[in-house]
Amino acid sequence: MTLLDLTPRVVDSDRLTTLPVAIIGAGPIGLAAAAHLYERGIDSVILEAGDQAAASIRAWGHTRLFSPWKHLVDPASRRLLETQGWTLPDPERAPTGTELVEKYIAPLAALEPISSRLRTGVEVLGVTREGMDRTRTRGRFATPFSLRVRAATGEIEDVPARAVIDASGTYRSPNSLSSGGLDLLGMSDISDRVTVALPDVLGRDRALFAGRHTTVVGAGHSAANTLLGLVELARQEPGTAVTWLIRNAQAVRVSSSADDELADRARLGSRVDQAVAEGRIAVVDGFEIIRGRRAGDAVDLVGHRRGTVVTHTTDVVVNATGFRPDLDMLREIRLELDDIVEAPKRLAPLIDPNVHSCGTVEPHGFRELAHPEKGFFVVGMKSYGRAPTFLLATGYEQVRSVTAWLAGDMASAANVELVLPATGVCSTGASDGGGCCS
Structure with a gap:
């Protein structure tokens, strides 16, 4: 057969x-x-x-x-x-x-x-x-x-x-934060500060994000939804900061095409674009994560960015890598x-x-x-x-x-x-x- x-x-x-x-x-x-x-x-x-x-x-x-x-x-x-x-x-x-x-x-x-x-x-x-x-x-x-x-x-x-x-x-079964696809080195040390995709930042999970710096990793619609929720939370809660970390060389994002028959999908892209332009979302692009580690009450994401080893420090990480x-x-x-x-x-x-x-x-x-x-x-x-x-x-x-x-x-x-x-x-x-x- x-x-x-x-x-x-x-x-x-x-x-x-x-x-x-x-x-x-x-x-x-x-x-x-x-x-x-x-x-x-x-x-x-x-x-x-x-x-x-x-x-x-x-x-x-x-x-x-x-x-x-x-x-x-x-x-x-x-x-x-x-x-x-x-x-x-x-x-x-x-x-x-x-x-x-x-x-x-x-x-x-x-x-x-x-x-x-x-x-x-x-x-x-x-x-x-x-x-x-x-x-x-x-x-x-x-x-x-x-x-x-x-x-x-x-x-x-x-x-x-x-x-x-x-x-x-x-x-x-989410993808790893590691750019290489394997389990992230040091993940066990920072797991309490890493959430799965699409946390309820304005509701059930609000306390985890309010007044903290959150880094959302990923470039798809899951990331976009979370970013917009965090932008709204930042309006309501002083000290809340939002960073969008992606692996691509530039911030290529979800569709904002007026021709998209799914209007809500197109609007999502436009709203993220606007929040970035207004400075409500900081973008770190071209970042390939290789390790995570604790830094006191914060988290360090260590990776390669344009040929250089760099460290990005944040309080909370959202894994929206698919x-x-x-x-x-x-x-x-x-x-x-x-x-x-x-x-x-x-x-x-x-x-x-x-x-x-x-x-x-x-x-x-x-x-x-x-x-x-x-x-x-x-x-x-x-x-x-x-x-x-x-x-x-x-x-x-x-x-x-x-x-x-x-x-x-x-x-x-x-x-x-x-x-x-x-x-x-x-x-x-x-x-x-x-x-x-x-």
Whole structure:
């Protein structure tokens, strides 16, 4: 069997037909996969590491998305919700992450066809075939998958499945602050002064930033959102200072194009430009971080800048350098990934951030997402590897195609169509990190 053998369905056996499809992650893409499988009469089990659906989105719920509601709701999920009287919010308005959860994801997760299949507080530690590591071939595709999971209680068990859809996202695996990609030297000494992307600087996390000097590292939309929050905090709290540290030779930023169909995305870039011009944000460009260290109550970031070793001192660091897929859990699965962005091999050229923006990614489905491990798919943000050009609408079309393939409906699986908001970019300076939000 070759990689290009994309014959529909996983191999049938008496036991396989009795097992569910395992979905890793209960974000909008994972729940969409469950809704599509339900429509096709295929059972599933949804494994979510957080204590509620959409745990990652809840963490940055204060942030407003770029896309309006009309681009944020999966068609199968919408059909399922509408059977219970749900109506789509204002189609032209872009919600916050919290609004997306409260008005769409939480109601979807509460529906019986979804809630009865959802297991929360369950972390997937690894995926394999029952009794087979990745080196064994004979009878492989007639053998169930086995997902090793750890519950919140600490109990570990193996969950069997006929197929696996990994929609676990990338939020829990941020890129390193180190320009070389490895763990930052000295990180353990400064970890209490480093936050993940998109902290709630005006709300939940305010005390950490008020009256302090914060340095935001990264050049994508996540960085831009945080910078603007800090600018507002500086207006309210004396002594608050904001620095934007990027690795590029110049401050190439997010789109502020008037042609961008996502108006909120374009405005974000314009507002950052204005804050820099007014001196509210200090820019340090061309800075390649190699080490972090404590300096009393402050933090030193040591790096190379234009051939010279320099030190940047700050109180707090926000790591907005983007995200990468967690591949450790897939060590025993046969994957074919692009060498650069760590996306599926045939998908990578379609999402290369050096060529494509969010709106120019071509429609794609099961063919581009397939791996040598038949019946295993990575979808959603994780399928994009390190590329920051993902939109939710893209992920919904991915799972529609994949679930059609699992159902043996090749005509539907192959007929991928998608209309995305055009122009603009999701992130510039791709090495600095990903964009937020869809």
